[in-house]
Amino acid sequence: MNNRRLISVITGVLLLAVLLPVGLSIWLAHRQAEENFASEMGNYASRVVMRTEQVIEQGKRALDDIETFSGKPCGPEHLLAMRRVSYVNRYIQEVIYLDGFRPRCSSLESLSTEGIFPATVKVTRDGYRAWLTTQNDIGLQRTMLALGGKRHVVMIDPQSLIDVLPFGNWSISTALIGTDSNQVIASSFALTPALWQRLKQNGDEQLKFQGAIYTMKYYPQLGVAIVTSASLAPLEKSWHRQLLIWLPFGLLMSLLLALFLLRYLRRLQSPRQRLLDAIHARDIVVNYQPIVTLSNGRIVGAEALARWPQVDGTFLTPDVFIPLAEKTGLMPRLTQLIIETVFEDLGKWLQQHPEIHISVNLDPGDLTSDTLPVLLREQLARWQLSPAQIALELTERGFADPEISAPAIDALRKAGHAIYIDDFGTGYSSLSYLQNLNVDILKIDKSFVDALEYKNVTPQIIEMAKALDLAMVAEGIETDSQQAWLREHGVQYGQGWLYSKALPKAAFILWAEANLRTAKRE
Numbered sequence: 001m002n003n004r005r006l007i008s009v010i011t012g013v014l015l016l017a018v019l020l021p022v023g024l025s026i027w028l029a030h031r032q033a034e035e036n037f038a039s040e041m042g043n044y045a046s047r048v049v050m051r052t053e054q055v056i057e058q059g060k061r062a063l064d065d066i067e068t069f070s071g072k073p074c075g076p077e078h079l080l081a082m083r084r085v086s087y088v089n090r091y092i093q094e095v096i097y098l099d100g101f102r103p104r105c106s107s108l109e110s111l112s113t114e115g116i117f118p119a120t121v122k123v124t125r126d127g128y129r130a131w132l133t134t135q136n137d138i139g140l141q142r143t144m145l146a147l148g149g150k151r152h153v154v155m156i157d158p159q160s161l162i163d164v165l166p167f168g169n170w171s172i173s174t175a176l177i178g179t180d181s182n183q184v185i186a187s188s189f190a191l192t193p194a195l196w197q198r199l200k201q202n203g204d205e206q207l208k209f210q211g212a213i214y215t216m217k218y219y220p221q222l223g224v225a226i227v228t229s230a231s232l233a234p235l236e237k238s239w240h241r242q243l244l245i246w247l248p249f250g251l252l253m254s255l256l257l258a259l260f261l262l263r264y265l266r267r268l269q270s271p272r273q274r275l276l277d278a279i280h281a282r283d284i285v286v287n288y289q290p291i292v293t294l295s296n297g298r299i300v301g302a303e304a305l306a307r308w309p310q311v312d313g314t315f316l317t318p319d320v321f322i323p324l325a326e327k328t329g330l331m332p333r334l335t336q337l338i339i340e341t342v343f344e345d346l347g348k349w350l351q352q353h354p355e356i357h358i359s360v361n362l363d364p365g366d367l368t369s370d371t372l373p374v375l376l377r378e379q380l381a382r383w384q385l386s387p388a389q390i391a392l393e394l395t396e397r398g399f400a401d402p403e404i405s406a407p408a409i410d411a412l413r414k415a416g417h418a419i420y421i422d423d424f425g426t427g428y429s430s431l432s433y434l435q436n437l438n439v440d441i442l443k444i445d446k447s448f449v450d451a452l453e454y455k456n457v458t459p460q461i462i463e464m465a466k467a468l469d470l471a472m473v474a475e476g477i478e479t480d481s482q483q484a485w486l487r488e489h490g491v492q493y494g495q496g497w498l499y500s501k502a503l504p505k506a507a508f509i510l511w512a513e514a515n516l517r518t519a520k521r522e
Contacts, residue, residue, distance in 0.1 A: 063149040074105035082107040094155040158186035272328040287502035294487040298519040301357040331363040345505040347383035359391035367408035387416025446476025
């Protein structure tokens with residue numbers, strides 16, 4: 001992924017980093033409120049089950065107690081025993097003695113006038129009979145839960161099964177429904193048949209309906225389902241309270257993530273990162289400025305000059321980004337890219353013109369690189385070119401420490417590469433290092449060519465090169481008079497806008513072919 005695309009991705013992530021924690025905090029607040037609400041409703045339902053089991057167990061104990069009576073049925077002692085059982089057990093409303101399914105007497109009546117009890121609806125695992133009935137001796141139309149043993153029945157008010165207070169901040173209603181009969185055993189709210197059907201279809205999932213929330217749990221061992229219901233209004237208030245807790249946390253996370261990503265984004269947009277991305281993406285292109293013989297204008301080579309294309313269609317020249325590459329340690333990667341590009345651009349063309357060479361600028365640090373000689377050998381072998389077709393240019397800074405530079409230069413010359421001294425006279429000019437180093441060509445900087453008629457430095461440079469038997473290339477030739485003066489003073493080669501500016505590979509090949517055809521005709 002290149003830097004531009006990565007910046008786009010990071011910008012998108014930055015927007016998410018701002019919005020996501022806030023949205024997440026709102027979602028968490030709502031979820032926390034719902035979880036607390038559901039947990040309380042679940043806890044409440046569990047307590048209803050515990051109450052139901054407690055009431056049923058009390059009824060069973062009451063039955064076990066009265067079943068031990070062995071005296072005369074419905075006699076004074078029997079009636080007293082039934083009254084005691086009813087009095088001691090708080091959930092027992094009445095104890096009835098049965099003859100088959102016909103009541104004979106009870107803790108309320110010495111002689112019962114109730115009709116025959118209905119058939120048993122359910123028998124528990126431990127053998128107790130259970131059913132719902134509206135029969136009683138006091139003329140009330142009220143459904144009661146009957147729990148029967150062998151000869152006795154205890155009557156339990158179903159409301160006692162759900163008589164549980166919620167611990168939370170909101171009111172919870174409950175309904176107890178028989179799963180086999182779909183009959184409401186006890187309820188503290190109006191559970192309609194339609195709502196019961198929707199709850200059964202929804203299963204264990206919460207149901208929000210008409211401003212209320214419902215949950216349902218099955219308890220097969222009791223043969224019942226417990227439905228809990230609560231208004232959604234307290235849930236909204238709870239959500240708002242949770243939002244006051246979670247929203248500041250979300251805002252803080254958004255701020256921290258935004259600061260981190262902005263810092264990273266600034267780093268990605270730094271000049272070094274942009275240049276590194278351009279190198280990785282091989283966006284750096286190479287243009288070629290012809291080098292010609294001053295005596296006849298025939299091309300002998302070209303200097304490879306890197307260009308960095310920008311988004312707006314312009315190009316950055318080496319004097320802008322080469323110092324950046326040197327300062328940030330990217331010069332070895334940039335040198336490798338330029339060398340590979342030169343071979344890719346002109347490899348086949350140089351095969352056809354073995355007399356032409358291309359000069360490549362090196363950084364002083366490239367001299368100590370172990371990879372440079374290997375890279376040159378590999379590329380020369382791949383494209384089947386002579387080492388003499390690749391010349392290497394070094395500025396005077398590259399010769400500042402002859403103990404380091406001299407062995408490296410000797411090795412490159414032995415490999416067959418010509419060595420240029422670039423921008424001579426602008427840096428560490430010294431006759432002593434010229435005497436101690438084996439170089440081939442001295443390039444006269446454009447600044448000296450521009451001042452040919454006004455200063456005496458250029459003639460001295462020319463005489464120095466002649467004394468050391470060095471060939472010379474004058475840079476920046478723009479006029480015929482400059483060309484004539486340099487040729488007259490013995491400079492062999494030149495480059496500049498008088499001949500051609502630096503050209504892209506296709507344009508350079510066309511220019512060079514035209515030059516060679518003209519020279520051949522002459």
